[in-house]
Amino acid sequence: MTTQAVQQPTLEHPERPSASAPRRGLGAFLALVARDTLYLLLALPMGTLFFSFIVAGWSTAIGSFITFIGVPVAVLTIWGTRGLAWVERSRAAIVTGERIPGLYRRRLPFRGEDWASLNEIWSWLKALVLDGQTWRDTAYGLVLLFTGTIGFTVAVTMWSLTLSLLSVPAWWWIPGVDLDAGFISLDTWLEALVVFGFGVATIPLTLALVRGSSAISISIARGLLGCDKRRLEERVEQLAETRAGAVDAAQAELERIERDLHDGAQARLVAVALDLGMAEQRLAAGADPERAAELVREAREETQRALAELRDLARGIRPALLSERGLGAAVTSLGARVGGVPTSVEVGELGALPSAVETAAYFVVAEALTNVAKHARAGAASVRLSRSGDVLRVDVRDDGVGGANPDGGGLRGLRGRVEALDGTLTLSSPPGGPTHLCAELPCGS
Amino acid sequence: MRVVITEDLALLRDGLTRMLQDNGMEVVAAVEDGEALLEAVERERPDVCVVDVRLPPDFRDEGIRAALEARRRIPGLPVLVLSQYVERIFAKELLADGTGGVGYLLKDRVADVGEFVEAVRRVADGGTAMDPEVVAQLVAGRGPARLEELTPRERDVLALMAEGRSNGGIARELVVTEGAVEKHVSSIFGKLGLPPSGDDHRRVLAVIAWLEE
Numbered sequence: 001m002t003t004q005a006v007q008q009p010t011l012e013h014p015e016r017p018s019a020s021a022p023r024r025g026l027g028a029f030l031a032l033v034a035r036d037t038l039y040l041l042l043a044l045p046m047g048t049l050f051f052s053f054i055v056a057g058w059s060t061a062i063g064s065f066i067t068f069i070g071v072p073v074a075v076l077t078i079w080g081t082r083g084l085a086w087v088e089r090s091r092a093a094i095v096t097g098e099r100i101p102g103l104y105r106r107r108l109p110f111r112g113e114d115w116a117s118l119n120e121i122w123s124w125l126k127a128l129v130l131d132g133q134t135w136r137d138t139a140y141g142l143v144l145l146f147t148g149t150i151g152f153t154v155a156v157t158m159w160s161l162t163l164s165l166l167s168v169p170a171w172w173w174i175p176g177v178d179l180d181a182g183f184i185s186l187d188t189w190l191e192a193l194v195v196f197g198f199g200v201a202t203i204p205l206t207l208a209l210v211r212g213s214s215a216i217s218i219s220i221a222r223g224l225l226g227c228d229k230r231r232l233e234e235r236v237e238q239l240a241e242t243r244a245g246a247v248d249a250a251q252a253e254l255e256r257i258e259r260d261l262h263d264g265a266q267a268r269l270v271a272v273a274l275d276l277g278m279a280e281q282r283l284a285a286g287a288d289p290e291r292a293a294e295l296v297r298e299a300r301e302e303t304q305r306a307l308a309e310l311r312d313l314a315r316g317i318r319p320a321l322l323s324e325r326g327l328g329a330a331v332t333s334l335g336a337r338v339g340g341v342p343t344s345v346e347v348g349e350l351g352a353l354p355s356a357v358e359t360a361a362y363f364v365v366a367e368a369l370t371n372v373a374k375h376a377r378a379g380a381a382s383v384r385l386s387r388s389g390d391v392l393r394v395d396v397r398d399d400g401v402g403g404a405n406p407d408g409g410g411l412r413g414l415r416g417r418v419e420a421l422d423g424t425l426t427l428s429s430p431p432g433g434p435t436h437l438c439a440e441l442p443c444g445s
Numbered sequence: 446m447r448v449v450i451t452e453d454l455a456l457l458r459d460g461l462t463r464m465l466q467d468n469g470m471e472v473v474a475a476v477e478d479g480e481a482l483l484e485a486v487e488r489e490r491p492d493v494c495v496v497d498v499r500l501p502p503d504f505r506d507e508g509i510r511a512a513l514e515a516r517r518r519i520p521g522l523p524v525l526v527l528s529q530y531v532e533r534i535f536a537k538e539l540l541a542d543g544t545g546g547v548g549y550l551l552k553d554r555v556a557d558v559g560e561f562v563e564a565v566r567r568v569a570d571g572g573t574a575m576d577p578e579v580v581a582q583l584v585a586g587r588g589p590a591r592l593e594e595l596t597p598r599e600r601d602v603l604a605l606m607a608e609g610r611s612n613g614g615i616a617r618e619l620v621v622t623e624g625a626v627e628k629h630v631s632s633i634f635g636k637l638g639l640p641p642s643g644d645d646h647r648r649v650l651a652v653i654a655w656l657e658e
Binding site for chain 2: 259262263266267268270271273274275276277278280281302
């Protein structure tokens with residue numbers, strides 16, 4: 001239901017010759033008008049269906065709004081509207097040869113896994129209702145009944161007129177058929193020929209009206225169902241922002257690593273070199289071997305500290321367990337390490353994940369659990385990794401005091417990491433708890 | 446010999462202090478940042494300062510700037526700058542005032558205690574101590590074409606001159622006689638068209654200027 005909406009649209013949408021209409025000239029034009037006719041004929045049933053669906057859906061939803069059944073009915077109506085809008089975008093392909101690209105503002109984060117969290121249901125409903133495309137779809141559905149009726153009528157009337165006039169001479173030849181329509185009666189073959197001439201004369205008019213009605217319908221569909229340039233620009237802007245954020249985050253991370261190396265392992269190795277140099281000096285002079293041994297021991301200890309620091313640093317870049325055993329094992333091991341808070345870890349079927357997604361998911365869990373241990377004063381925490389379609393979802397919950405700051409340093413860094421992968425990070429942490437951090441990472445195939 | 450050490454990491458500050466003391470120097474102050482360095486030199490008037498490049502508050506080039514400021518306040522104050530990496534631009538800034546008593550070494554050089562202590566003494570005496578890494582960068586920047594006229598041995602001597610070694614020092618390093626070094630030096634100066642100079646520091650400036658040209 002949702003994946004069809006998040007197609008990658010092209011920025012420009014010029015009229016280009018589609019694959020199904022490569023021919024030029026009269027033949028191509030007649031084929032086009034034939035497709036226009038089919039398109040217009042389908043408009044009335046579609047318009048009737050769409051209009052009735054919207055009216056029935058919303059009147060039921062609004063009528064039952066005070067009982068809680070109204071909300072699910074409204075949601076089903078919106079879903080149905082999107083489905084019918086999808087059919088309408090595809091119907092346009094009869095004429096243009098390609099679907100009208102649709103674009104919904106947000107991915108719908110909720111997949112009905114957790115009916116218990118009101119917060120989550122609320123934010124999901126908001127995403128659904130606040131998407132302008134939902135309402136443009138609805139408007140289109142209502143308008144379609146009228147434009148569809150007009151289009152259908154034009155196509156049926158014009159083609160019947162032309163075809164009946166053109167077929168008169170044929171009927172004339174059929175014996176026993178009396179062409180007496182009341183207001184007009186044909187008694188001679190000459191009269192029949194004149195009527196045929198009228199029929200020929202209506203052909204251009206029919207073609208023009210059918211073509212025009214179809215073109216107007218298509219442009220209404222483009223206007224309401226298609227993603228206009230402004231929305232694409234918004235999306236591009238958002239991508240540019242998250243990209244800049246990602247670059248900043250990566251740069252900050254590199255600077256941190258450089259600082260850690262400079263002040264940590266590098267400095268320790270300099271100290272090791274210094275101790276060994278001084279020990280060497282003493283041994284060479286043959287003086288004070290005890291002091292030399294002490295210096296060598298200090299150097300060895302410093303080497304061990306340098307190794308420990310390098311290990312920690314490497315883990316901060318990409319934990320070894322993640323490379324060796326994958327995300328499930330690495331997150332399970334994180335869960336076992338949280339200080340003092342019993343943490344349950346649930347790992348669903350994840351399939352193969354891109355390495356960047358694994359690393360981001362790992363650090364989301366690591367940072368969230370660090371915060372749980374440090375600030376939440378929680379009795380228990382839970383981690384869940386699940387995948388549905390091409391989205392990896394990470395949920396970390398705790399029953400602590402809540403009130404986590406979404407703009408705190410750690411979370412902001414995580415957001416940068418997640419948004420860099422075009423994912424979303426949502427935090428719900430009302431004062432008094434509970435806290436729920438949710439990251440969704442597309443792991444496109 | 447009285448020394449002021451400026452290094453923000455306690456581990457290295459203590460190590461340097463101990464090493465210099467072991468080698469008969471007096472560490473009159475061991476401080477953590479540039480401000481403290483300036484105070485210490487005004488108060489103690491040391492024979493030489495040993496200064497780390499990266500210092501608080503921003504951990505950028507505070508050490509270089511503090512060293513230059515100290516030399517502005519006390520002209521000719523010998524300063525040996527230490528760093529975990531070397532950049533020729535910093536070397537250039539240190540050498541820019543043309544007076545002697547500057548050094549710029551990788552921290553790694555502390556491993557060779559004898560040579561490091563000798564470098565500290567050389568800087569204290571108004572000489573120069575450029576890290577071989579800086580010289581290598583300069584030589585690499587110069588391109589091999591202009592150095593082709595020199596024999597491999599002359600190139601070694603050129604590099605050691607750029608580091609600030611005296612003829613005696615170069616002779617010890619290459620295990621040759623001082624006379625042989627003198628011959629190489631005058632041959633190099635002839636080939637490169639540099640004015641002969643008896644003063645080690647002027648010689649460093651001439652060679653580095655040629656390399657930077």
